[in-house]
Amino acid sequence: MNVSEPTRRVSITTKDACVDFPIFDAKSRSLKKTVIGLVGGNIASTSKVPIIEALTDVTLHLEHGARVALVGHNGAGKTTLLRLLSGIYEPTRGVAEISGRVAPIFDLGVGMDPEISGLDNIMIRGLFLGMSRKQMEQRIDDIADFTELGDFLRMPLRTYSTGMRVRLALGVVTSIDPEILLLDEGIGAVDAAFLEKSKKRLSDLVDRSGLLVFASHSDEFLRELCDTAIWMEHGRVKMQGELEEVLRAYKGQAA
Ligand SMILES: Nc1ncnc2c1ncn2[C@@H]1O[C@H](COP(=O)(O)OP(=O)(O)OP(=O)(O)O)[C@@H](O)[C@H]1O
Incomplete structure (x- = not known):
């Protein structure tokens, strides 16, 4: 069959x-031969x-x-x-x-722009990870809810604490459809x-x-x-x- x-x-x-x-x-003077360190x-x-x-x-x-x-x-x-x-x-x-x-997620912060709003960053980061604009538009409300960032989503990213940035990044990253x-x-x-x-x-x-x-x-x-x-x-x-x-x-x- x-x-x-x-x-x-x-x-x-x-x-x-x-x-x-x-x-x-x-400084190669002390590196005479192949050295295997512990790490x-x-x-x-x-x-x-x-x-x-x-x-x-x-x-x-x-x-x-x-x-x-x-x-x-x-x-x-x-x-x-x-x-x-x-x-x-x-x-x-x-x-x-x-x-x-491939969706490489090595550093949650990569692809984020401090000068634009959380919402705009969600869109940009989604595009960077291979999603289309339409797909991101359909998901943006769900991502916004998940982050619990409320009105902060309309503020520039530079006003966010580290944890707030991670929430935003994780919200986007977990919404994509990678192969x-x-x-x-x-x-x-x-x-x-x-x-x-x-x-x-x-x-x-x-x-x-x-x-x-x-x-x-x-x-x-x-x-x-x-x-x-x-x-x-x-x-x-x-x-x-x-x-x-x-x-x-x-x-x-x-x-
Ligand atoms: N850009 C680079 N330039 C030079 N050496 C590098 C570079 N990136 C990694 N290395 C070296 O390559 C080796 C492997 O590094 P890598 O970052 O892949 O390790 P890792 O297993 O991810 O470590 P960790 O658990 O500490 O994050 C290390 O010896 C590191 O010094």
């Missing part, structure tokens, strides 16, 4: 992908210019329905990997192929009460997206949204598999 294929297959494939950052202004990627200093090897030989295949947690020590390469998967970074060597519309959703830690940095209120919206958002990769240091949050995991260490994939299994191995190693 022939099952008709969806028009677009959402997937991400990388093959031996590497991301290097040459550091031209580093961070490898620093290769065999050439004249030290090179931070943020990702090395990363081979992954993620398909529609994947809900992947990204764990690892500080500087392990999680954010760099998310940037590679979103197409923001090209691999220095190797291949990264992305099919699907590929890449979330970074920052989203966990909201106050507990509002986070509780956002959880349902966030998990609905994840249900709507075809593919999720979520980097976080919070097991609780990862368990809520993901079922598989990738453990990064010094820029390499150390382990990939079922979420609990990877978390156990990662924690066991850290203890």
Whole structure:
């Protein structure tokens, strides 16, 4: 029997992908050879210019329905990997192929303009995340309600406190329909009460997206949204598999 294929297959494939950052202004005198510290990627200093090897030989295949947690020590390469998967970074060597519309949510504040109102920012941020103007017009009331910002929505964003900005940003971010959703830690940095209120919206958002990769240091949050995991260490994939299994191995190693 022939099952008709969806028009677009959402997937991400990388093959031996590497991301290097040459550091031209580093003090290289004391960096005689490749140094592996406790945190961070490898620093290769065999050439004249030290090179931070943020990702090395990363081979992954993620398909529609994947809900992947990204764990690892500080500087392990999680954010760099998310940037590679979103197409923001090209691999220095190797291949990264992305099919699907990516909504990268690395920093909740990106795409916000302090001089325009909260309402205008909702529209701009939605467009930035790949929504159409019409789609945003249909959702703006719901987003405004969710933020509980009331009349402040007509004030310029510069008059908002940090928490108020996060409310606005989370309201927009959780209203979009992404094919590929890449979330970074920052989203966990909201106050507990509002986070509780956002959880349902966030998990609905994840249900709507075809593919999720979520980097976080919070097991609780990862368990809520993901079922598989990738453990990064010094820029390499150390382990990939079922979420609990990877978390156990990662924690066991850290203890
Ligand atoms: N723009 C950059 N220029 C130079 N080095 C970078 C840059 N971005 C990241 N790195 C380096 O790449 C390595 C991986 O960093 P990355 O931010 O991906 O780690 P991470 O796993 O997200 O860390 P954390 O959990 O601390 O946020 C680190 O050694 C970091 O120093």
